[in-house]
Amino acid sequence: MKAGIIGSTGYAGEQLAWFLYKHPRANVEFYSSHNYAGMSYNEIYKNYYGYIEDICVNMKTAISKLSNINVLFIAMPPGKSFNITEKALALGVKVIDLGADFRLKSKEVYEEWYGVKHENEELLQDAVYGLTELNREAIAECNLLANPGCFPTATILAITPLLKNNLIDLSSIIVDAKSGVSGAGRAANIGSLFTECNESIKAYAATSHRHTPEIEQELSRAALENVMITFTPHLVPMNRGILSTCYGTLRKDVTTEEIIALYRDFYKDDCFVKILDGLPETRWVRGSNLCHIGIKVDKRTKMVIIIAAIDNLIKGAAGQAVQNMNIMFGLEETMGLEIIAMAP
Structure with missing residues (x-):
């Protein structure tokens, strides 16, 4: 699977990059960042030195690359996912949104609690809430997944x-x-x-x-x-x-x-x-x-x-997103996620 990450340099985006780098069936085609476009990923997060040397791209470049991927991960603040989600879905790209823009089924409730106008009301009914353990069958069939908070x-x-x-x-x-x-x-x-x-x-x-x-x-x-x-x-x-x-x-x-x-x-x-x-x-x-x-x-x-x-950052964000990706693409649900917590 070819993936793209919008918002790759926030904490959830970075954790997602970590999981996808080691995932046996996924490859990240681009890392997009608003604040760090033009910088190499391992310059921003030096734990990737010698591993991820890709240059972060801006949103315009990310949009131009959508036709090259199968799945788009979006990790952006409320109100920022509408346009890119619509473009990706139109190209047949599955979307996993780690933000809040498609979690609530009511446009009015979203606008009340987030203070942002919802610009894709028609997609709310198609979006599947991605709490994996409780919604597995719907996740397997969806193209737009709202990753839970x-x-x-x-x-x-x-x-x-x-x-x-x-x-x-x-x-x-x-x-x-x-x-x-x-x-x-x-x-x-x-x-x-x-x-x-x-x-x-x-x-x-x-x-x-x-x-x-x-x-x-x-x-x-x-x-x-x-x-x-x-x-x-x-x-x-x-x-x-x-x-x-x-x-x-x-x-x-x-x-x-x-x-x-x-x-x-x-x-x-x-x-x-x-x-x-x-x-x-x-x-x-x-x-x-x-x-x-x-x-x-x-x-x-x-x-x-x-x-x-x-x-x-994992079960509450990036790990659950990968768990959902596995189900959406018919893979073993645990693929790339079989990690025991490290102590101390």
Whole structure:
């Protein structure tokens, strides 16, 4: 497969370049960058010195190369994917968008939460939400894939089995999630400077985080009725990782062991989701495409607590994109992704 990457020099784009470089059935035809056009890739990221020496191209050059590829990965901010997606699809190129432009089925909801006019409403119904474990059959048939956000990936995987089995009160769901600083992207930002975030933890975008409607949309699909959540993200001083702690009031008297068994059966065919006996930590999934899930029932409060850990740049972005690419092209789902997290 011949691939192109738009937005190749952001953190998600760089992680995608890493996976595609080592993928046995993929070859990157071009790396496109707005800020670094004309520079060699290994000059921007010196970990690729002696490996990726390609010169980054601008958007105009990338568009001229679309007819040479089979799949286009887009890793750009909201509102930037519309034009290039339309051009690629017209040429028969499959598109995997790591951004938010095609995740939400409602144009109005997208514009409300992102503050950007949606310019491709007609494509929203064709786009497939790419949370692989829950949408595998549709992914295999699609040409436009909306790769999920990092917070939604961890949270939806954590909560969906409860909804499918009608185990929690839908009005009781609370999500408390933590993210490493790479989740803020590579652009210069005072809030993500070392001295601003080191030795501190802070909540941000309480009640207004852009991933909220994405999570609610997919949880509502699982529950077959409208779901609203309370979602508060936090920034923690680490490079990578998301830990999503999800709470819900139980509708039935069940034990921790019973819910663990239910989850293991639900995800029994999913190689990247691991249901633990204990509680997950981000360091045990860092650098991998894994999602670790831990479960505890609090009998005293009749609450269930589901905790999911992922690497935000891999299962939350680039790794999941490659997992979806494999399915879209009829390859082994795990191809190029069989990596155990590195410790320490």
